[in-house]
Every structure is written in C-alpha cells, then in structure tokens.
Amino acid sequence: MTKLSVNINKFATLRNARGGNMPDILKVAQDCERFGADGITVHPRPDERHIRYQDVIDLKPLVTTEFNIEGYPSKGFMDLVLAIKPDQCTLVPDPPDAITSNTGWDTIQYQSFLKDVIGTLKAAGIRVSIFLNADVSKVEAAKTAGADRIELYTGPYAEEYAKARTQPQNFQLFNDYKNTAKAATAIGLDLNAGHDLSLENLRFFKLHIPQLKEVSIGHALVCDAIYLGLENTIQLYKRELTD
Numbered sequence: 001m002t003k004l005s006v007n008i009n010k011f012a013t014l015r016n017a018r019g020g021n022m023p024d025i026l027k028v029a030q031d032c033e034r035f036g037a038d039g040i041t042v043h044p045r046p047d048e049r050h051i052r053y054q055d056v057i058d059l060k061p062l063v064t065t066e067f068n069i070e071g072y073p074s075k076g077f078m079d080l081v082l083a084i085k086p087d088q089c090t091l092v093p094d095p096p097d098a099i100t101s102n103t104g105w106d107t108i109q110y111q112s113f114l115k116d117v118i119g120t121l122k123a124a125g126i127r128v129s130i131f132l133n134a135d136v137s138k139v140e141a142a143k144t145a146g147a148d149r150i151e152l153y154t155g156p157y158a159e160e161y162a163k164a165r166t167q168p169q170n171f172q173l174f175n176d177y178k179n180t181a182k183a184a185t186a187i188g189l190d191l192n193a194g195h196d197l198s199l200e201n202l203r204f205f206k207l208h209i210p211q212l213k214e215v216s217i218g219h220a221l222v223c224d225a226i227y228l229g230l231e232n233t234i235q236l237y238k239r240e241l242t243d
C-alpha cells in the first residue's frame with residue numbers, strides 16, 4: 001500500500017495572504033486526516049512564506065496519522081524538528097531563496113554533512129528520508145549517510161509526463177526513476193516520492209514503481225480541492241494509489 005501524505009503548505013499560503021487565520025491550518029490538517037490522508041507533511045521554509053514554525057508546534061499534538069517535516073537542515077530547522085520529534089523528517093537541499101524544491105541531494109559531495117545530520121535525527125528516534133534525483137549513482141551514498149528512505153524528486157517526471165501527450169516520451173528519464181527505485185530497495189532503503197505529482201500523473205508513476213511506501217502531495221492537490229472539494233479530492237488521490 002502506498003500512503004498519501006498531504007502537504008498543507010499552500011493552505012498556509014492562502015491564510016498568510018490576508019494575515020488572519022483563514023483557513024485554519026490546524027483544522028485543515030485534522031480534516032485531511034478525517035477525509036483519508038495517511039499523513040500530514042509540512043515544509044517550514046526559512047522565510048515562513050507559508051508554514052510557520054509555530055504551525056509545526058501547534059500541529060504536533062493534533063496530527064494522529066504520520067507527521068512529516070521537510071526542510072533544509074539549518075540550525076533553526078534542526079532545533080524545531082528535534083523539539084517536535086515527528087514520525088519522519090525529509091531533508092531537502094533547498095537554499096533559503098528557492099521558490100520551491102528543484103533538486104535532490106548530492107549524497108556523495110555532502111556525505112559527511114548528511115551523516116552528521118541524519119545521525120542526530122535518528123538518535124532522537126526520527127525516521128529520515130532524503131530528497132534524491134532519479135540518479136542511481138547517488139543511492140549507495142544515501143544509505144551510507146544513514147537514511148532510512150529516499151524521496152524521489154518527481155518534478156522532472158511530472159514535466160516529462162505533461163509533454164508526453166505532444167512529444168515522444170523520454171523513456172530514459174523514466175528508466176532512471178525505475179532504476180533508482182530498484183537500486184534503493186535492493187539495499188534496504190524504503191521509497192517515498194514527491195513534487196508536482198497530480199491526479200494526471202500519479203497512477204502511471206505508481207503502476208511502474210510499485211515499491212512506493214509514501215507519496216507527499218500538496219500543490220496540485222490543493223488546486224484540485226478548489227474545484228472538487230477537499231474530501232472528494234483526497235479520496236480521488238487515494239484511489240489513484242490503490243494496488
């Protein structure tokens with residue numbers, strides 16, 4: 001079974017747009033769980049453009065499914081995560097000014113850094129996933145750094161999938177995803193995936209990469225919910241993940 005973790009960043013974007021508390025992020029998270037989400041993901045960025053550090057603190061006692069905190073392991077981020085102790089922490093290499101996540105870790109170049117960070121998080125009992133491009137050459141070093149899981153960065157997949165209707169599919173790119181997934185599971189790394197997954201492209205990815213433990217989806221899901229309603233949308237995404 002592949003779990004759906006709903007990333008609620010963009011609900012916080014809407015809330016912050018007017019400075020009040022609408023939508024109420026805490027209620028959104030609880031409703032997402034009530035509607036069938038298997039987890040809640042947040043990505044508190046340094047500028048707090050959407051999810052604020054206080055949101056993460058307030059969410060902790062309310063989330064009853066899996067709580068996944070994503071982010072770059074700065075001191076402030078690490079202090080927050082170690083205080084909250086979520087079920088999972090997903091490390092991303094995003095610079096502070098990144099408009100969104102747009103690449104995975106170079107696990108070879110940052111091996112020592114990642115080993116230290118992951119060791120600290122795992123000593124606190126937190127499962128660690130690291131954001132990775134579809135690149136087999138970086139998988140072994142993710143394992144030696146101590147990660148429990150990798151999260152396949154699916155931005156390029158989503159972009160290629162959207163083009164496929166009008167252009168020949170880039171099968172090498174998709175083979176890279178399949179080969180990276182295979183290499184990860186072969187050495188005991190569990191597999192997550194995320195970024196720009198949607199109702200259009202999720203089923204194809206899931207069918208061809210069946211080892212998926214979890215997908216974290218936010219932007220497209222929130223956009224779909226505007227038209228289809230949040231409960232209906234979560235159910236539609238869950239249906240795309242059924243085996």
Ligand SMILES: CC(=O)[C@@H](O)[C@H](O)COP(=O)(O)O
Nearest residue numbers: 009043070092100101194195
């Ligand atoms: C790591 C990842 O792919 C997501 O956390 C994504 O970066 C969401 O971040 P934004 O909602 O700020 O785009």
Ligand SMILES: NCC(=O)COP(=O)(O)O
Nearest residue numbers: 007194195196216218219
């Ligand atoms: N890790 C991916 C995530 O949490 C959500 O990414 P997106 O669906 O907002 O692109």
